[in-house]
Amino acid sequence: MKNKVFVSTSIPYVNARPHIGHALEFVQTDTYARYRRLAGDDVFFTTGTDDNALKNVLKAEEANEAVQPFVRRHAAYFKETCDRLNISYDCFIETSNSDVHTQGAQKLWDVANKKGDIYKKEYEGLYCVGCEEFKTEKDINEQGECPEHPGKKLEQIKESNYFFKLSNYQKTLTELIESDTLHIIPETRKNEILSFIKSGLEDFSISRSVERAHGWGVPVPGDDSQVMYVWFDALSNYINVLDYAHEGKAFQDFWLDANERIHCIGKGINRFHTVYWPAMLLSGGIPLPHTVFVHGYFTVDGQKMSKSIGNVINPIDLIEKYGIDAVRYYFLRHQHPFEDGDFTMEKFHTAYTANLVNGLGNLVSRVMKLAETHLDAPVQRPDAIDFPDEFTQALDAFEFSTAMDYVWSRIGRADAHMTEEEPFKVVKTNPEEGKRIIAELVLELYHIARMLHPSMPTTSKLIKETILANKKPEIMFPRLDL
Ligand SMILES: [Zn+2]
Incomplete structure (x- = not known):
C-alpha cells in the first residue's frame, strides 16, 4: 500500500532575494520528496513564503515601498528560484495572499483559546523599534543599545499582548521528543532541544498591537487592536495549505491520515518547529509531525553570508553558469546535510x-x-x-x-x-x-x-x-x- 507522506520546507521571510542557504533547503527537501515518490509513496510537498513577518515590513519601509507590492515581488523571487532549481512542489503558499491561510491561522487561534492556552498579559520591557522586538538584558550591548541598531535608544514600552501557555506542554513535549515520537534529526539537534526544554519553557507572545505591526499581518479573532505575531501565523501554514480551515480532503489525507509528516528546516528555527509548533498542535488536538530534519548553514569564504560583507551568493547565478543539476549535485554531496559548511x-x-x-x-x-x-x-x-x-x-x-x-x-x-x-x-x-x-x-x-x-x-x-x-x-x- 502507498504511504501518504507530507513534506515541507520552512517558509522564509522575504525581505531580500533568496541566497544559496535557501536553495540548499529547497534542494534537500525536493530530493527527499522525489525519492519518496520514486519509492511509490503518495507525497504532498509544500513550500512558500512567510509574507507576514515584520522583517518584510521594516525592509519595505526602508525601501520606501508599500508593503504588499514589496512582499509580492520578493515572494516571486523565491518562487522563481524554486522553479529554476526544478523543485517539484505541489503547493507554493504566499501567506499574505491566501484566504485558507488566514482562516486556518484564526481557526487554530480560536481552538487554542477555547482550550484555555491563550491569555492576555501586560508586558513591559526595553523595545528596539529597529527590530520591532522586546530586548532582554542579554540582548543588549554595553551602551545599553541593540547591537543591530547602535545609536538608537531603546524605548521602555508597556503593552498588552496575547500569550500562549507553552509552559503547559513541557512534560508532554519532553516525552514525545525523548521517545522519538517526534523525531528530531540529527541527534545533536534533538539534545539541544531537550536541554532547552529542561531549562524551563516560558509562555511566548503571539500577538502585537496593530500599530507595532505597522498594520500588517493576520488579525487576532475578536480583537481589532492586535495582529498575530509571526510564529503563530507562519507555523500554521503547514496545515493551512491542506485546508485545515475547512478540514478539507487534503487535510484529512495528508495530515490526519498521513503515514508520515515531515518538516525540513534550518538549525536557526529548530526551537520553533520542535517546541512551539508541536505545542500549538497539541493545543489544537491535531497530530504532530513525525520527523523534523534540521540542516546546517552555508558560510561563504569562511564568513557568515551578509549583504554588508558582500558575499551573498545568488543560486540563479550559479545555475546560469553551471546548470541546475550541477548546483543540486554540489549542495547534496559537498555540503554536509547536518553541519555548517563553507562554500567557495x-x-x-x-x-x-x-x-x-x-x-x-x-x-x-x-x-x-x-x-x-x-x-x-x-x-x-x-x-x-x-x-x-x-x-x-x-x-x-x-x-x-x-x-x-x-x-x-x-x-x-x-x-x-x-x-x-x-x-x-x-x-x-x-x-x-x-x-x-x-x-x-x-x-x-x-x-x-x-x-x-x-x-x-x-x-x-x-x-x-x-x-x-x-x-x-x-x-x-x-x-x-x-
Ligand atoms: Zn534592533
Missing part, C-alpha cells in the same frame, strides 16, 4: 570539473560512444530493481552526501571496469565478448541514472533517453573556466 567558488568549480565533467559526464560519453558504434540495437530497459540498502538507508536518514557518495562509487567502479576490461580493444578481436562488456556498462549506467533521479532529475532523464536511443549524448557538463 573554487571548491564548487573543482568539484564540478572533477566529478561532473570528468566523472559522470566523461563516463556517459565514453560508454555511449562505444554503444552507438558497436551495439546493433539499444539495450533493453532493465526491470526496476530495488535500490541498494546503502543508498536507501542514507536517503531515509536525510544523509544526502552519503547517498551521493554511494552513486559516485558506482560511477568510479564503472570507470575502472572500462579501464580493466578494455571493451574498445576486445570488440575488435572478439566482437561478441566486446559487445557483452559494452552492454553491461550501459546497463550499469541505467542503474546509476535511476539513482540520480531524486538528486539530479534532468541528468537522470537525459542518461536514460540516451541509452534507450543508443546515441552518444551532447556534452552534458561542459568544461568551464573558473
